[in-house]
Amino acid sequence: MPNDLADKIFLSIIEEPIPIQSVRKRIHLAKTWLTNLFYSEGKSKEENGEYVDEIDTNWLKNIQATREEEKDSVWAAITKTNFSEIFEVLEKKVREVNPLVLFIPILLPTNEVENLVRKVRADMGRPVLLDIRLDPDLIGGAAIAWNGIYKDYSLRQKIKDNHETILASFQKYIR
Amino acid sequence: MPIQQPNQTIQEIGIVKSVRGFLVFIEGLPTIKVNDLVESNGAFGVVTALLDNLVSVFMLQEISVKPGQVFKRANQTLTIQVGDFLLGRTIDPLGASIDGKKILTQKGTASTLEKPAPPISSRQFIKDQFITGISLIDMLVPIGKGQRELVMGDARSGKTSFLTDLIINQKDTGIICIYASIGKAITDVRKLIDILDANKAFTHTIVVAAASSDPPPLIFLAPKTAFAIAQHFQKLGRDVLVILDDIGNHAKIYREISLLQERAPGRESYPGDIFYQHAHLLEIAGNFNETEGGGSITALPVIEFNMTDFTSFIPTNLMSMTDGHLLFTSTLHNQGMRPAIDISLSVTRVGLQTQYRIQNAIAGKIKSTLIRAAQLESISRFSTELPQETQLLLHEKELIEELIVQEAFMFYTPEAQVMAFALIFTSFLKDKDKYFVRLYKNQLLTAFMKDPRFKDFPELIHTGKNEQELIDKLEGLSHVLTEICTPGAKQG
Numbered sequence: 001m002p003n004d005l006a007d008k009i010f011l012s013i014i015e016e017p018i019p020i021q022s023v024r025k026r027i028h029l030a031k032t033w034l035t036n037l038f039y040s041e042g043k044s045k046e047e048n049g050e051y052v053d054e055i056d057t058n059w060l061k062n063i064q065a066t067r068e069e070e071k072d073s074v075w076a077a078i079t080k081t082n083f084s085e086i087f088e089v090l091e092k093k094v095r096e097v098n099p100l101v102l103f104i105p106i107l108l109p110t111n112e113v114e115n116l117v118r119k120v121r122a123d124m125g126r127p128v129l130l131d132i133r134l135d136p137d138l139i140g141g142a143a144i145a146w147n148g149i150y151k152d153y154s155l156r157q158k159i160k161d162n163h164e165t166i167l168a169s170f171q172k173y174i175r
Numbered sequence: 176m177p178i179q180q181p182n183q184t185i186q187e188i189g190i191v192k193s194v195r196g197f198l199v200f201i202e203g204l205p206t207i208k209v210n211d212l213v214e215s216n217g218a219f220g221v222v223t224a225l226l227d228n229l230v231s232v233f234m235l236q237e238i239s240v241k242p243g244q245v246f247k248r249a250n251q252t253l254t255i256q257v258g259d260f261l262l263g264r265t266i267d268p269l270g271a272s273i274d275g276k277k278i279l280t281q282k283g284t285a286s287t288l289e290k291p292a293p294p295i296s297s298r299q300f301i302k303d304q305f306i307t308g309i310s311l312i313d314m315l316v317p318i319g320k321g322q323r324e325l326v327m328g329d330a331r332s333g334k335t336s337f338l339t340d341l342i343i344n345q346k347d348t349g350i351i352c353i354y355a356s357i358g359k360a361i362t363d364v365r366k367l368i369d370i371l372d373a374n375k376a377f378t379h380t381i382v383v384a385a386a387s388s389d390p391p392p393l394i395f396l397a398p399k400t401a402f403a404i405a406q407h408f409q410k411l412g413r414d415v416l417v418i419l420d421d422i423g424n425h426a427k428i429y430r431e432i433s434l435l436q437e438r439a440p441g442r443e444s445y446p447g448d449i450f451y452q453h454a455h456l457l458e459i460a461g462n463f464n465e466t467e468g469g470g471s472i473t474a475l476p477v478i479e480f481n482m483t484d485f486t487s488f489i490p491t492n493l494m495s496m497t498d499g500h501l502l503f504t505s506t507l508h509n510q511g512m513r514p515a516i517d518i519s520l521s522v523t524r525v526g527l528q529t530q531y532r533i534q535n536a537i538a539g540k541i542k543s544t545l546i547r548a549a550q551l552e553s554i555s556r557f558s559t560e561l562p563q564e565t566q567l568l569l570h571e572k573e574l575i576e577e578l579i580v581q582e583a584f585m586f587y588t589p590e591a592q593v594m595a596f597a598l599i600f601t602s603f604l605k606d607k608d609k610y611f612v613r614l615y616k617n618q619l620l621t622a623f624m625k626d627p628r629f630k631d632f633p634e635l636i637h638t639g640k641n642e643q644e645l646i647d648k649l650e651g652l653s654h655v656l657t658e659i660c661t662p663g664a665k666q667g
Contacts, residue, residue, distance in 0.1 A: 098202075101190065101245075131190075133245070148203030150188040150247070157184050 002082045006089035008074045017117035019130045020099045022056070027094060029060050031087050038080045055110060099131035100124075101145035105138040105154070187248040189213065192229060194240050197390050198435050200229045201246050210289050212249035219269075220246065221253050221392065224436075231436070233392035235269060255400055257407040258283025262351070265368060265382040268396035273384060274368070286407055288399040292458040297467035304529035305416070305473050308344035308586035309337070311579040314538045314596055315518050316501060317526035320414050321462030321471035324523065325493050328503025328515070329482045336583055337503070337514040338418055338477070339367060343376040344586045345416065351408050352380045352416045355401035358394045358424035361386040374584060387424075394428045402459045402472070410468035417460065422453065422476040426489045443488045454496045499523035513580050518545065533635070534593045536642035541575055541596055548572035567605075574599050577609040578616055590633040591623035597645050603656050615660040622659045628652065 013026050067075040078086060100120065108116065117130050135143070140155035159166060189203030199220060204213065207230055211222045218240075220232035234240060255270030260281040265274035268288075272279045301319035318324050328334050342352045356364045364384045371377040383401045385394040398419045405415040419425070426449055433446035441447045453476075460474035476497065480490055482504060494500055499522040508515035527535060548568045555561055555569060578595055581587070587595075595616065598604055604612070623629050629652075635645060649656070 095192075101188075145188050145190075145203070145245075148187050148189055148205040150186045152184045152186075161184075 002085040003089055005074060005077055005082065006086045006093065009086065010090055010093050012074060014127055014129060016059075017114040017121070019113060019117060019132045020094070020097065021132065023129065024094055025056060026059060027087070027090050029056060030063065033060060033064065034078060034083055034087075038083060053110070097129055098147065099129040101131045101133060103133050103135040103138060103143040103145070103154075105134075105136050105140060105142075107134060108132075186250075189230060189246045189248075191240055191242050191244040191246065193242060196435055197234045197392055198432075199232045199234060199240050199246075200226070201232055202229055204230050204246070204248055207248055208252075210253045210287070212251050212253060213246040214249045215240070215244055215246040219249065221396075233432070234390060235393050235396075237390055253288045253396070254285045255288065255403060256281065256283045257286045257404050261381045261404060262379060263377050263381075265364070265384055266400075267389070268383060268385050268393050268400040270400070274382075284407055286403040288396060288403050290403075290406075292455070293461070293463060293467050297463055298461045299464045300528075301462045301471075301525045302529060303462075303471075304526070304589065305350075305414075306344075306348060306589060307341055308588070309340065309514060309581055310587055310592045310595065311514060311516055311518070311581065312501070313587075313589050314534070314592050315542060315579070316499070316516065316521045316523045317530050317538075318473065318499075318523065319462070319525045319529040320473055321460060322499070322523075322525050323457050323460045323474040323476070323497040324526075325490075325497040325500035326475050326477040326503070327480065327490055327493075327500055329505050330479055331508065332503035332505040333508045333513065333515045334477060334479070334503050335363075335367070335420070338420065338475070339370050340514075340583055340585075341416070341475075342371060342380055342418075343374045343584060346374075346376045346379060348414075350379070350414045350416055351405075352376075352418070353401045353405050354380060354382045354418045354420065355397045356382065356384040356386075356420055357397045357422065358385060358387045358389075358428055359420065361388070391428045391431050395425065395432060398422070398425060398456050402456060405472045406459065409463060409470035409472050412469040414470055415472045417472060417474045419456075419474065419476040421478050422493060423478040423480065423489055426453070445488060449489070450492050450496070453493060457496055498525045511580065512576075513582060518542070519549070531589075531593075531636055531639075533639045533642050533645055534589060537593050537596050537645070540600065540642065544568060544571050544599075545575060570605075571599055573609045574604055574607070574612050577612040580613075585617075587620050588624050588633075590636050591620045593636050593645070594623045594629070594632055594649065595620055597642065597649055598656075600646050601649050601653070603649070603653050611660070618659055619656070626655075626659070628655050 063075050066073045138154035138156050141153050143152040143154050187204050189201035192202050193200045213220045218236040218238040220234045223233050224231040267273050301321045303320045305318040305320045385397040401417050405417045408415050430445050438446050460472040462471040502517045502520045503515050504517050551565050
């Protein structure tokens with residue numbers, strides 16, 4: 001049943017309003033924690049704090065607590081024997097997932113990202129995963145790519161579309 | 176390569192899933208086709224295969240591609256701009272100038288690199304000789320316009336100098352020469368360009384160069400680009416010569432690409448379709464009728480190999496898909512033979528039909544003399560007194576061998592060549608030795624081309640039925656020949 005268990009773990013991870021980058025990070029965190037647990041006699045090494053933010057650390061603490069306290073939880077069902085297979089399936093799932101790619105010109109704070117994910121999921125009516133990428137060339141607005149089709153709703157595109165009008169209006173100020 | 180990015184809000188993109196050297200696997204690009212171009216950060220790749228959920232792309236530039244990188248569809252297939260502006264230029268397989276001269280911005284005709292060869296209905300019989308100006312080739316192993324002749328041999332056998340001469344000799348014939356340098360050192364290409372330039376032969380030549388340091392997919396495209404350019408000129412009714420130097424490198428590059436794609440290796444680790452790749456290229460050559468624009472494409476693929484490994488996979492493949500081959504050997508080259516072609520092992524399958532009747536007959540006599548003399552030569556080593564007939568035959572062989580040696584940058588018209596070879600069978604050279612021929616052959620050949628006393632000969636060679644007519648006519652001009660071969664004699 002490692003496949004079913006992996007499905008459940010995957011759903012529990014993507015349930016939260018996080019982008020695909022965070023999903024990958026959380027799977028990696030969980031894998032590191034469980035590897036230490038099973039193969040380093042519980043003496044887990046300190047995680048590198050550089051790339052683990054507070055939200056992810058809290059999430060990790062949460063699942064560690066769940067494993068301890070709720071014996072029927074999915075995290076408690078992971079054992080030394082099924083661990084490797086479960087994470088293989090999980091990593092494959094992440095590789096194969098088809099995210100909605102959102103290009104934005106600036107880095108957004110975590111709560112804004114969460115709001116964005118919630119909004120997209122509500123609009124699309126399904127737990128779609130968001131791949132948020134930074135593209136400063138957009139200037140403003142955003143561009144979306146889904147199934148290989150890229151739609152540009154950015155300020156850059158607006159300027160391109162209206163460049164003649166914009167240039168004409170600038171001409172008025174040239175003496 | 177200038178790419179016009181569409182000014183639209185919707186376009187196709189793909190995201191890199193994995194990278195293996197210059198091979199990139201991309202997810203997305205829903206309506207992309209094979210040979211379409213994709214672009215990321217100014218670097219281009221060409222789509223080579225459509226897999227289940229992925230698109231396989233070969234990068235045409237040396238850039239580092241990482242998983243997650245976004246590629247855009249360039250809305251263009253693999254094409255280059257072709258036109259007269261390419262003459263005298265050196266370009267890479269994507270059509271960008273690499274000769275340090277002005278950047279090529281001219282808009283010519285867009286020509287796709289991958290298109291099917293013209294059908295049989297648009298081809299015609301090869302009837303015109305491709306004049307190389309080199310006696311040995313034009314007389315004994317003639318090439319027709321539209322023929323595919325493999326140039327093969329071992330290292331340092333004079334292949335490149337022969338090819339250079341060939342291009343230089345086309346400067347007054349109106350033939351356009353396209354030299355595709357496939358995976359060679361860029362210094363070799365530079366040397367070739369300098370020689371062509373010094374001999375004023377670069378104005379009718381286009382060099383397509385992909386150096387050994389270029390990405391393998393780019394090297395792989397070099398012969399395709401050469402043929403795309405050749406097809407453009409051929410459709411305008413021009414005769415084109417395409418030299419692929421060397422096709423063995425092309426095979427090795429294709430093997431590298433295929434192994435990287437995890438395609439099953441076959442004989443000598445080459446992929447199963449290596450024969451198709453080369454045949455597909457070479458079948459573009461030919462002589463075309465008016466429906467296809469007239470003109471012809473003569474192809475000379477070159478392959479270098481070790482003479483001990485004569486029957487290896489790629490050379491035998493190429494031998495089977497060409498209309499003959501010229502075999503160069505370093506042994507002959509070291510003996511002073513120029514060009515160092517082994518006549519007995521060289522073949523031409525369509526060239527003979529392009530020769531004039533008398534030219535063909537004289538060539539037949541020469542070959543027959545060489546074969547008979549070769550048989551008697553070994554016997555003659557054991558005997559001091561030989562019959563007069565045998566002595567004459569061996570003497571003729573000696574003179575022929577001297578006559579076919581041609582120094583670099585020399586051009587002789589086919590008529591002059593025929594007259595020179597016919598001279599072997601006249602009484603004029605009966606009592607002359609090879610040193611006499613060595614000393615006066617250039618004077619004789621120049622006189623045959625320019626001296627008004629020989630002005631009737633070309634007509635006789637073109638229309639004559641019997642070689643004896645020519646030999647007899649030359650006999651009648653013995654006094655003129657003697658005059659030409661006098662030290663310090665003035666010509667014409």
